[in-house]
Amino acid sequence: MKFFENVFTYDYSFPAVSLAYFLRYPNPYSRHVLTTDVIDRYVDPKTKRLHTIRLHLKKSKVPAGILKLLPKGMGGSDNSGQSYILETTVVDPKEGWMESESRNMEWTGILSVVEKQVYQRQPIEGALESLEGLALDEKRGEQTTVKTTVTFRSRFGQGKLLGRKKVDPIGDHNGEAEEDAPKRGFFSSLSTAGIQRTIELIGVKRTRDAVLKSKQGMNVVLERLRSGGIVGVLEGMRQDREAAFGPEGPWKRVWARGHAHLEDDD
Amino acid sequence: MSASIAPECNDIKDKYDTCFLKWYSEKYLRGNTTSNDCDELFSKYKTCLNRVLKEKGIDSMLEDARKGNHENDTEHLRRS
Numbered sequence: 001m002k003f004f005e006n007v008f009t010y011d012y013s014f015p016a017v018s019l020a021y022f023l024r025y026p027n028p029y030s031r032h033v034l035t036t037d038v039i040d041r042y043v044d045p046k047t048k049r050l051h052t053i054r055l056h057l058k059k060s061k062v063p064a065g066i067l068k069l070l071p072k073g074m075g076g077s078d079n080s081g082q083s084y085i086l087e088t089t090v091v092d093p094k095e096g097w098m099e100s101e102s103r104n105m106e107w108t109g110i111l112s113v114v115e116k117q118v119y120q121r122q123p124i125e126g127a128l129e130s131l132e133g134l135a136l137d138e139k140r141g142e143q144t145t146v147k148t149t150v151t152f153r154s155r156f157g158q159g160k161l162l163g164r165k166k167v168d169p170i171g172d173h174n175g176e177a178e179e180d181a182p183k184r185g186f187f188s189s190l191s192t193a194g195i196q197r198t199i200e201l202i203g204v205k206r207t208r209d210a211v212l213k214s215k216q217g218m219n220v221v222l223e224r225l226r227s228g229g230i231v232g233v234l235e236g237m238r239q240d241r242e243a244a245f246g247p248e249g250p251w252k253r254v255w256a257r258g259h260a261h262l263e264d265d266d
Numbered sequence: 267m268s269a270s271i272a273p274e275c276n277d278i279k280d281k282y283d284t285c286f287l288k289w290y291s292e293k294y295l296r297g298n299t300t301s302n303d304c305d306e307l308f309s310k311y312k313t314c315l316n317r318v319l320k321e322k323g324i325d326s327m328l329e330d331a332r333k334g335n336h337e338n339d340t341e342h343l344r345r346s
Contacts, residue, residue: 026268
């Protein structure tokens with residue numbers, strides 16, 4: 001198992017950040033996000049917290065480094081280049097926090113990636129004093145920090161994925177030389193644990209980029225929100241969407257798969 | 267607004283999303299947590315979406331993923 005951690009502070013109030021979170025697709029940094037749907041949403045009658053479950057469809061290829069570790073036909077057979085992400089969010093506006101969790105829904109045996117984010121309202125120290133002499137500047141009164149933790153876990157070679165029976169933990173004293181590891185070809189030269197570690201590290205590497213991109217995207221949406229309100233965000237979105245997919249939207253691409261050649265922008 | 271995975275649901279999703287954003291920013295975030303302005307639109311959107319998710323076989327995958335999430339959800343809610 002591997003972890004990635006990052007803490008970042010937005011110079012925007014908590015309400016703005018939480019609104020931007022729900023509004024963040026599309027943005028100029030999210031061209032890989034094809035669709036977003038709300039699966040479930042409700043306010044908990046006791047806590048008054050807002051719960052949201054969303055399904056995102058994203059363009060994503062199995063990294064070449066992982067692909068070559070897989071037996072022939074696996075990973076390559078479903079080369080749709082798309083993957084489903086399930087996102088769960090809980091917002092507490094009174095306490096000023098929001099938690100989200102996103103996870104991949106397929107190929108979890110090869111690599112399960114779970115991203116957790118905690119957004120927290122941060123009143124700026126000294127903000128009260130500054131109000132006395134200075135004009136009240138709303139946007140300076142509050143910041144919002146977000147702590148991101150991503151967990152990578154590969155269960156590659158542990159039976160589930162390859163349809164082999166589970167390793168009996170009691171009978172397994174072999175350390176890295178697990179008998180469950182595939183025996184043919186170059187697999188014999190790699191231990192299961194070694195393959196898992198390799199896969200997890202490839203995931204970590206990709207995530208650094210993705211986390212940066214997602215911050216940039218949030219900042220674009222927040223800036224639009226500040227200068228033009230929700231209308232400003234929606235107008236920006238409309239332009240992003242046309243730039244990314246043409247005026248007819250992304251579904252043409254989603255549904256055209258198999259019939260048309262899909263361009264790749266990475 | 268972001269597009270739906272189901273093209274035929276885009277119109278109703280757009281209406282629902284717009285309603286939600288208005289409710290969220292003007293009411294919910296300002297402490298009015300009881301209103302349910304968008305329930306009707308959400309239920310129409312869900313009806314449309316669920317039909318497509320079922321057709322594409324995504325519904326069962328979703329159910330599995332949400333079950334798998336359960337432990338994490340209770341952990342989510344534990345915080346005070």
